[in-house]
Amino acid sequence: xxxxxxxxxxxxxxxxxxxxxxxxxxxxxxxxxxxxxxxxxxxxxxxxxxxxxxxxxxxxxxxxxxxxxxxxxxxxxxxxxxxxxxxxxxxxxxxxxxxxxxxxxxxxxxxxxxxxxxxxxxxxxxxxxxxxxxxxxxxxxxxxxxxxxxxxxxxxxxxxxxxxxxxxxxxxxxxxxxxxxxxxxxxxxxxxxxxxxxxxxxxxxxxxxxxxxxxxxxxxxxxxxxxxxxxxxxxxxxxxxxxxxxxxxxxxxxxxxxxxxxxxxxxxxxxxxxx
Numbered sequence: 446x447x448x449x450x451x452x453x454x455x456x457x458x459x460x461x462x463x464x465x466x467x468x469x470x471x472x473x474x475x476x477x478x479x480x481x482x483x484x485x486x487x488x489x490x491x492x493x494x495x496x497x498x499x500x501x502x503x504x505x506x507x508x509x510x511x512x513x514x515x516x517x518x519x520x521x522x523x524x525x526x527x528x529x530x531x532x533x534x535x536x537x538x539x540x541x542x543x544x545x546x547x548x549x550x551x552x553x554x555x556x557x558x559x560x561x562x563x564x565x566x567x568x569x570x571x572x573x574x575x576x577x578x579x580x581x582x583x584x585x586x587x588x589x590x591x592x593x594x595x596x597x598x599x600x601x602x603x604x605x606x607x608x609x610x611x612x613x614x615x616x617x618x619x620x621x622x623x624x625x626x627x628x629x630x631x632x633x634x635x636x637x638x639x640x641x642x643x644x645x646x647x648x649x650x651x652x653x654x655x656x657x658x659x660x661x662x663x664x665x666x667x668x669x670x671x672x673x674x675x676x677x678x679x680x681x682x683x684x685x686x687x688x689x690x691x692x693x694x695x696x697x698x699x700x701x702x703x704x705x706x707x708x709x710x711x712x713x714x715x716x717x718x719x720x
Contacts, residue, residue, distance in 0.1 A: 456583065456586060456587075457490075457492050457496045458496045458497075458499035458500040458503065458583050459500070459503065459583050459584075459586060459587040459590070461486070461490055461492065461496060461497060461500035462499075462500040462501075462503040462504050462583060462584070462587070462590055463587060463589045463590065464490075465480070465500065465504060465509075466504065466509060466589065466590065469509055469510075469520055469523055470523055470524070472523070474520055475520065476520050476521075476522070476523060477519060477520060478519065478520050479516065479517045479518065479519050480501070480510065480517065480518045480519070480520070482517065483497045483498060483501070486500075486501075498576065499579055499580060499583050500583065501518055501580070502576045502577055502579050502580025502581075502583065503580040503581075503583035503584040503587075503590055504580070504590075505518075505576075505577060505580055505597070506577055506580040506581045506583075506584045506592065506597055506598070507525040507526075507584050507590050507591060507592055507593075508521065508522050508525050508526035508527070508597070509521065509522055509523075509524075509525060512573075525590070525591040525592070525593065527593055527594040527596060527623060535617060535618075535620030535621040535623075535624070536621060537621075537624055538621060538624040538626045538627070539626075540626075541626075541678070541681055541682055541685070541688060542688065543626075544624075544626060544627065544678055544681070545678055545682065545688055545691055545692060547618060547621050547622065548671075548674055548675060548678055548692070548695070549691075549695050550618055551615075551618050551622070551671060551674070552668065552671055552675075552695060552699050554611065554614055554615040554618060555599070555603075555615050555618070555667050555671065556663075556664040556665075556667040556668050556671075556699075557611060557664070558602075558603055558606045558608070558611050558612060558615045559602065559606070559651055559654070559655060559660075559663040559664055559666070559667040560660035560661065560663050560664040561606050561607075561608050561611060561660070562602070562603075562605040562606040562607075562655050562663065563654060563655040563657075563658055563659055563660040563662075563663040564658070564660050565607055566605045566607075566655050566656070566658075567604065567605050567606075567607055570601070570604040570605040571605050571652075571655065571656060573601055573604065574598070574601040574602050574604065574605055574652055575652060575656075577597060577598055577601045578598055578601075578645065578648045578649055578652055581595060581598055581641075581645050581648065582642075582645050585641040585642060585645060586642075592635065592641065593631070593632070593635045594623070594631060594635070595641075595644055595645075595648065596619055596622070596623065598648050599619050600616060600619060602648070602651055602652065602655070603615050603616055603619075605655055622674075627677070630677045630680075630681065634673070634677070640673070644670065644673070647666065647669060647670035648670065650666040650669070650670075651663055651666040651667050651670065653666075654666050665700065668699045668700060668701055669701060669704065671699075671701070672696070672701040672704035672705065675692055675695070675696045675701060675704075675705055676704070676705050676706050676707070678692050679692045679693065679696075679705050679707050680707060683707065692705075693705065
């Protein structure tokens with residue numbers, strides 16, 4: 446399997462990823478196929494291995510490939526997917542009350558998992574999360590890669606936490622966050638030219654705090670990232686004072702109350718939202 450050298454644009458990794466994606470979508474590279482090694486791809490494209498590594502991370506971020514330890518990188522899907530690793534079937538969200546309950550629980554568990562990870566991080570998972578965050582930065586900079594959620598990064602960060610009960614409990618919540626009731630706000634969020642880049646920086650901040658062994662900094666960085674979820678729900682429930690009050694109160698408790706952006710809401714989509 447040979448790809449041929451590319452010209453050298455500013456972000457070569459995005460062009461490598463887009464080229465491989467085209468061949469996956471067309472079936473030239475079939476589902477389940479193992480991609481050439483980083484060394485071979487670097488030779489084919491006439492680029493450095495770091496550029497290839499970023500490209501593969503971007504493809505992993507959007508769900509087209511997955512890395513299998515001891516085997517290599519394998520084609521997992523012909524089209525970008527939004528889900529991450531699964532652990533059971535998540536309970537569906539029936540109402541906005543459920544969505545508010547979900548946010549409240551995520552604000553407890555995810556930051557706690559990040560703080561726990563910072564105290565005793567899993568080295569291999571730490572490196573994998575770093576690669577995926579770099580891949581996210583590549584993917585959101587190229588419209589052809591169709592990034593639509595950062596759930597895989599959330600999962601990768603959770604993998605750093607060695608506490609399996611805490612990790613899997615938080616992972617179950619991520620499955621619920623992909624419920625169709627939240628689809629509209631997620632779609633609006635990822636159409637923003639700026640917010641996905643902010644979220645990539647948020648993830649980098651969480652990872653840096655974990656890597657530096659700073660539990661409270663990791664907790665705070667995670668809470669700051671979840672402020673966009675709080676914004677989403679606050680906008681969705683503005684006509685329901687009790688629910689809006691709950692969202693505002695929990696945001697204040699977790700130190701993100703000042704990051705809620707509620708105005709205006711009637712004439713535009715919820716740009717400050719994501720899942």
